[in-house]
Amino acid sequence: MTISRELKTGIIAVLILILFVWGYNFMKNRSLYDKTRTFYAEYTNVQGLAPKSPITINGLKVGTVSEISFHPEKKGILVAHLTLSNDIKFSVNSVAQIYSPDFISGKSLKINIAIDEGEMAVAGDTLIGIVDAGIMGMINEQIAPLQSKVESFVVHTDSVMQNINNLMNEENQKNIEESLASMNALLRTFKSTASNLDAMTAQGGKIDSIMIGANKTMNNFAMISDSIQAANLGATVAELRHSLENFNVIIDSLNSGKGTIGKLMQDEALYNNLTNSAKELEELLKEVKEHPKRFVHLSVFGRKEKSYEEPVKE
Secondary structure, three states: OOOOHHHHHHHHHHHHHHHHHHHHHHHOOOOOOOOOEEEEEEEOOOOOOOOOOEEEEOOEEEEEEEEEEEOOOOOOOEEEEEEEOOOOOOEOOOEEEEEOOOOOOOOEEEEEOOOOOOOEOOOOOEEEEEEOOHHHHHHHHHHHHHHHHHHHHHHHHHHHHHHHHHHOOHHHHHHHHHHHHHHHHHHHHHHHHHHHHHHHHOOOOHHHHHHHHHHHHHHHHHHHHHHHHHOOHHHHHHHHHHHHHHHHHHHHHHHHOOHHHHHHHHOHHHHHHHHHHHHHHHHHHHHHHHOHHHOOOOOOOOOOOOOOOOOOOO
16 A cells, blocks of 8 residues: 555644644643643732742642733733642632742742632632732731831931021020030039038038027027916916006096096196196296395395385286
């Protein structure tokens, strides 16, 4: 049986095509009879997840991330292509979570299988995509408010320092130096005053002497009080009150015109007579002084007596 050249060419082409497909799958680490399934998950931020990152289910590696691309219709959404080599079945409500297994390695992806009555996921379905903040994310969330406060504090501190620099000009520096000098002088004065106060309050000082004198005065006052108490002050006060009552009786008698002094005080005619008598007596004494010969006569042989003539009043 003769095989034509065309048939040989066709058989060779088919073999070449089969070898090409096998070689391509071999280079992709896939068998010729590939049973992998591809799922998708959407994220706004993949947190550094890269192709070939491992995919695990309950800690078991079941595939890798084959590709990450932008969604053709949703703006700003990233789509992760999840290639699973395991035929495990899970619900379409399962979650594809990006997480950090440790501080050193990069991001990984795990599928949290949903145990519910939902439909089973098939190749081409889109799973729910979430991102686990992890330890570093939690630290960043805690540090973020503190960071904003620190930044605000630094800004305010810088503003305060700038204001201080503006205030610390030559004139203000001179005023501060003068204020410090005045404060030093005040402190020295206070120190001297304190020393003087210590000397005054020390034993034998002025305040000590004052206190000793005050104690002596209080002792003397106590002795005087004892003397007054022993002198029967009540009887003395009673006698003084009796004397004051008698004095009031005398004053009342004088005011009522009783007795000689009362009559002198109340009788106006008697007062006028006494006044006139005193005046005449004064005139008589004056006449005696001016003309003594009228009242004294010394004559050996006798002399005729002259009658008295009342002097002419000036």
